[in-house]
Amino acid sequence: MRIAEISTPELRQSACDPEPPSHHQHNHLLSQIEFQIKQTETHPPATPLHDSLPSDLRQLLTHLTQFAPFPTTNNSLKLQLWKLSYRLWNACVDLSNAASIHSPSSNYAPQNVAKLRHVAADMLALAVDVIGIPSPVIKSSSFYYKTGLVWHDLKIFDLASTCFERATDLISKLDIRKISDAGERKLLLDLNLARSRTAWEISDKNLAITLLNRSKTLLFGSPVHFKALANQFLAFAKTVLSKNENNGIFNEALKFMNEALDLCEKGLSIARAREATAEIKELKFKTLRFIAAIHLQNGEFESVIKCVKVLRDNGGESGDHHASLPVLAMKAWLGLGRYSEAEKELKGMVLNKGIPEGVWVSAVETYFQAAGNAGLETAKGVFLGLLGRCHLSARAAVRVVHRVVGDGGGIEESRIRAKMAAELAADERVIALFACESVAKERTAMHAVLWNCGSDNFRLKDYETSAEMFEKSMLYIPHDIENRVLRAKGYRVLCLCYLGLTQLDRAQEYVNEAEKLDPNIICAFLKFKICLQKNDHDGAISQIQTMITCLDFTPDFLSLSAHEAVASRALPVAASALSNLLNFYTSGKTMPIAEVIVLRTLVTILSQDLGKEAEVLKFLKKAHNRASELGADCFFGKGEVGRREKNWFAVTSWNFGTKCGKEKNYELCAEFLRVVSGFYSFMVDGQVEENNVMICRSLILTVSAMIASENQKMTPLPEAEVKHAVELLESAGKILTSLSVGTQLTDDKVTTIDADLFFMYVLNAYNMHGRLNNLESQQHLVKSFAGTKACSPQYLLQIGLNASEGPRFNADVAIFALNECLSRILSSPSPDYQDVALIVRRLIAVVSIHRGDSDDDAVLSMYKQAYRIMVGLKEGEYPTEEGKWLAMTAWNRAALPVRMGQIDMAKKWMNAGLELARKVVGMETYQACMEDYIAGFEKKFHMQIAGEIRPQ
Secondary structure (H helix, E strand, O other): OOHHHHOOOOOOOOOOOOOOOOHHHHHHHHHHHHHHHHHHHOOOOOOOOOOHHHHHHHHHHHHHHOOOOOOOOOHHHHHHHHHHHHHHHHHHHHHHHHHHHOOOOOOOOHHHHHHHHHHHHHHHHHOOOOOOOOOHHHHHHHHHHHHHHHHHHOOOHHHHHHHHHHHHHHHOOOOHHHOOOHHHHHHHHHHHHHHHHHHHHOOOHHHHHHHHHHHHHHOOOOHHHHHHHHHHHHHHHHHHHHHOOOHHHHHHHHHHHHHHHHHHHHHHHHOOOHHHHHHHHHHHHHHHHHHHHHHHHOOOHHHHHHHHHHHHHOOHHHOOOOOHHHHHHHHHHHHOOOHHHHHHHHHHHHHOOOOOHHHHHHHHHHHHHHHHHHHHHHHHHHHHHHHHHOOOOHHHHHHHHHHHHOOOOOHHHHHHHHHHHHHHHHOHHHHHHOOOHHHHHHHHHHHHHHHHHHHHHHHOOOHHHHHHHHHHHHHHOOOOHHHHHHHHHHHHHHHHHHHHOOOHHHHHHHHHHHHHHOOOHHHHHHHHHHHHHOOOHHHHHHHHHHHHHOOOOOOHHHHHHHHHHHHOOOHHHHHHHHHHHHOOOOOOOOOOOOHHHHHHHHHHHHHOOOOOHHHHHHHHHHHHHHHHHHOHHHHHOOHHHHHHHHHHHHHHHHHHHHHHHHOOOHHHHHHHHHHHHHHHOOOEOOEOOOOHHHHHHHHHHHHHHHHHHHHHHOOOOOHHHHHHHHHHHHHHHHHHHHHHHOOOOOOOOOOHHHHHHHHHHHHHHHHHHHHOOOHHHHHHHHHHHHOOOOOOHHHHHHHHHHHOOOOOOOHHHHHHHHHHHHHHHHOOOOOOHHHHHHHHHHHHHHHHHHHHHHHHHHHHHHHHHHHHHHOOOOOOOOOHHHHHHHHHHHHHOOHHHHHHOOHHHHHHHHHHHHHHHHOOOOOHHHHHHHHHHHHHHHHOOOOOOHHHHOOO
């Protein structure tokens, strides 16, 4: 509702009003008003007033006001209106009183009652000049004043201001000097103060201060009036202080307080009654305390000390002993840097029983904050001194300990604070404060303060201090079933502290206690750490198995155990933890780290111990199998990460394979190399890297290691292994074929290692096909190899030698390889005749064995070829011993044809031997004998005694 609709109308009759109303009209309106007032009087207190009641009354009063002013002869009408006003006012008072008795949730409508009060005040103002009523203007003003107070309490300040202004207008018509009644005088002052408060609330500060200053003329020499005005100045000062804390605000508040102080001084000068004097003096002390507080906020510490001195010295025993004075004095002395005086003030508080607990706790906090570590002993002494003579609460103890503990600082400062806090918390008198169940909340708070302090020092690695704080925190944990888990937690943390201090026996005691209260995975893990620090590797491995059996076990603890073991250089323990962790990757549980990382770490750890090659192989095979099961992308990862992981396993397998090969552990070497090709063959992101050479090399070397292992053990390979070797070589052969198409092996720049790789493949394949009696494959293999540029005479020589000896003799391959080798050597610019001689001798042997004596021409042709090689050579260029061997064996081969009567064949062999002898240095004697024998043989060729002409 708008203000204009309920505001008091002017009590004047317009010039254009109709003729004066009749007596009947007045009575009719008054009877209607009385009817509405009766409704108000009989209204049930528990039922809210309807909005129509005040609006109806307001409307009726507005109609009646239109007939004002009433003639002076009609005093009965005014008197009747006066009485109705009082009846309505009293009804409002009854409703308000009833509402205060009922619960706050009652249906009382305070605004509607305030509107009725406002109607009553307007009604009384309409009949203000009633004959026979003493001080009617004062009474009417009183109604407006009281109604304004109601509106002010409801925070409807515009209506409150309207009421106060209306009351002021009424009183302004009186001569204030003629007012002698104390109550009426007090009303004048109260009205002015109320109007000032309302102006302050609507932010009209200038008007509010003006009204306060105007009130100084309404004091009438009464101490009560001086006190009331001083209180209002002080109230405004408090309001100013509550809004902000800058210097301008402090100065304004100080100005108000000085006004209040001046009024108190004047009030004291005229006060005669003891009670009034005491009240004004108390207000004066209160104002001085506020002034001292403002000076403290402004940093004017000397002024604070002066104010405190004045308060204490005023009137000797009757001086101010308020609890805030020692706090103000102490803070001022601290501000001046005079810690000894501040300490005296603080200690003096111990003797003052009237100081509330919150005040001295705040003082202790302030002193400690200013004095720092230097004030620790004082703070402790004050606290314990108060414990000895006062009943202090557990909350106060928590505050003091929390302040002593502080927040932040260096290690040394934190240690000093923690030590003092521990001494306070461990004092029997302090502990006694927390004995009751009613202080369970405070006990929890004290435990939290001590626990957090211990945690902070633990993070600073000050394990000694943290252990002390954790021990003290356990003093505040009840020994009941509900808190056994919390006590177990404390014991576990203490175990960690003493682990940090390497006091392993104490750590063992604490973890044992924790396990009694709450056996869980943490206790098992702590025991594991103790075993590690004791270098008890067997015990640590046993604790790993214990952890796995715990109900609250998660795989994370195995990962954490592995980290701890690696940090302690307990590699067997780390290997055990990781081995057990691998068992959970098929369980469907959420795992802390990827399986490939576990396997890589495990292989790395095992690699650092000698003699662990078999275990390394085991986990490399496991990695290969898991990658095959899950897929390379899932196991190794995708992108560059996956490629790096895959290559790491492949390179590690290769390195271990070559290491075992150098150590002649050929069986493990073969196994490692067999895994290499598997790793390199995996596809990452759907692509196979260009690792064909490494795959091929690992396949070929695997078979080589298998053959070497067979020779070492002197146990033939099983047929299944032979077939597997053939499969590996077939895979290698396909890769070699693809490489030969490119530039690797067919290019002129074939590297030695590539040629050796191809040769090793051919040699191994030849071996394995021979075991399967696949002679045609052997021959095809060698002929194909001979057609490549990777093939060298030395490779052919090696193949020929291998084919010409051993249990798997293959004459065709031997003859082909040796002939091809001989041809290539002789076509070179500087043949190695040592190899030529070796090839010729081996060819003669192979052809002799393969063809037998039935084909002497084939053997003879080999001798003739040797002769042709020797023709034109320098003396000694062809190995002499080999030349002698050729000459002697060719000559001796004539013996059989001679015996058999094969004269022509015998001549061929004898001529061959003689020709060869002529090319060999040192066979001159043999040559002469041969020539003589041949001459004689030709003469006697008709004779059939072959035995008699056998050369010597």
